[in-house]
Amino acid sequence: xxxxxxxxxxxxxxxxxxxxxxxxxxxxxxxxxxxxxxxxxxxxxxxxxxxxxxxxxxxxxxxxxxxxxxxxxxxxxxxxxxxxxxxxxxxxxxxxxxxxxxxxxxxxxxxxxxxxxxxxxxxxxxxxxxxxxxxxxxxxxxxxxxxxxxxxxxxxxxxxxxxxxxxxxxxxxxxxxxxxxxxxxxxxxxxxxxxxxxxxxxxxxxxxxxxxxxxxxxxxxxxxxxxxxxxxxxxxxxxxxxxxxxxxxxxxxxxxxxxxxxxxxxxxxxxx
Numbered sequence: 001x002x003x004x005x006x007x008x009x010x011x012x013x014x015x016x017x018x019x020x021x022x023x024x025x026x027x028x029x030x031x032x033x034x035x036x037x038x039x040x041x042x043x044x045x046x047x048x049x050x051x052x053x054x055x056x057x058x059x060x061x062x063x064x065x066x067x068x069x070x071x072x073x074x075x076x077x078x079x080x081x082x083x084x085x086x087x088x089x090x091x092x093x094x095x096x097x098x099x100x101x102x103x104x105x106x107x108x109x110x111x112x113x114x115x116x117x118x119x120x121x122x123x124x125x126x127x128x129x130x131x132x133x134x135x136x137x138x139x140x141x142x143x144x145x146x147x148x149x150x151x152x153x154x155x156x157x158x159x160x161x162x163x164x165x166x167x168x169x170x171x172x173x174x175x176x177x178x179x180x181x182x183x184x185x186x187x188x189x190x191x192x193x194x195x196x197x198x199x200x201x202x203x204x205x206x207x208x209x210x211x212x213x214x215x216x217x218x219x220x221x222x223x224x225x226x227x228x229x230x231x232x233x234x235x236x237x238x239x240x241x242x243x244x245x246x247x248x249x250x251x252x253x254x255x256x257x258x259x260x261x262x263x264x265x266x267x268x269x270x271x272x
Contacts, residue, residue, distance in 0.1 A: 002045045004213040010080060011041040015242045016269050017076035017089050023262040025093035028101065031252040032146060033073040035177040035237040038211045040144070043173075044077045047220045048142060052082035055110060061139050062112045062128055066121020067146035067175065068102040069254065075099050083110055119152025121145065122172065126158055129167040140224070141170045148180025151189050163202040163230055171223050172203075172232040175210070177239040179250050194234065203232045210235025243268055 002010070014037045022028035044050075049061040065074050072092065079086045091097035098108040102116030113124050125143035132139050149155060162170060176194075178185050185191060198205050204226060208215040216235075223231040239253070240246030243265045257265055 004217075007038075007041055007045060007213055010045060011037045012242075012269055012272070014041060014073060014076045014080060016266060017079070017086070018072040019243070019257065019262060019265045019269070021072050021075070021089050021092040021099075022256045023259075024090050025101075026256050027093060027254075028072055028256055029069040029254045030072070030243075030246060030257070031179065031239040031249070031254075032067060032070040032175065032177060034241050034243065034246065035210070035239050036070055036073050036144065036175045036235075037241065038213065039173070039175075039216045039235050039237075040073055040077055042213065042216045043142060043220060044081055046217065047224065049139065050081070055083060058135075058137060059139055062125075062132075062141045064112055064121045064125045064128070064141065064143040065103055065115055066125075066143055067118065067149055068114075068116030068121070070144075070146070070175075071099075071101070071103050071116075074103065078110060118146070118149045119154040122155055122158040122162075125170055125172075126162050126165075126167055129162075129170045130165065132169055133167070139169070142173065143170060144173045144175060146180065147174055147176045147178065147185050147191060148188070150174070150191065150194075151180075159198070159201055159203070166230075168227060168230055170230070171220075172230075174232065174234045175237055176234050177237045177241075179239040179248070179253060181253050183250050198232055202230060204229040205232050205234060207234040207236065210237035211241060 018033045022030050079089055092099045093101045103111045105111040105114045115121050122143055125141045129141045195205050206219050208219050219233050238247050246252040
């Protein structure tokens, strides 16, 4: 298990990868990739059961990126975990690349599923979790949703289905960075009672600062110890975290930096 200093160093490299990939491609979604970098680094390096030397192991935990536009962080974590060479990240969004602008299982078999059409990932996760239970497979399913994605009715249908069938082998994560494509989430569909709404459905809700490594570790540890309840972890995050001019700015949901912005971003990340 990596300590906090090691995890921060990995997350810094992941953020550099994200910015470099999107700059090199000339398009992509930096804001929501950067906001998820800290807690996903902790998940991939400290908690999720996976092995790059045996990626098809039936006992592996499954990760579903429902907010598929944030795939730069996912691709970087796979590369940094040893699934493929980091240099391949620079093929992001290129013709015939495995690393498409949204995860595409038909092009990249390391993906558990194709995603990007928001609202669908949790339904897929529920199906996978049901199958694992039928197979008496103790693997976990980790599903990451965006907060803006909660606008989708299919998410709420899936949340209720998971409770109905007691699919306790799913850990649901919400990246609560408060910004979506069209602007600030609470200006579009307010989420002020989110904790209560989820609790009322039947979930055990854990809510923490998604950039505090000690709290992230504790949250995953607690979630994995709970066996008789369905768990949702809400990570309160900052869109564009780590790059001053991108933080909390809706315009950085889905655009690439120019050369000057790229160099400034990389310098900020280098300086820590």
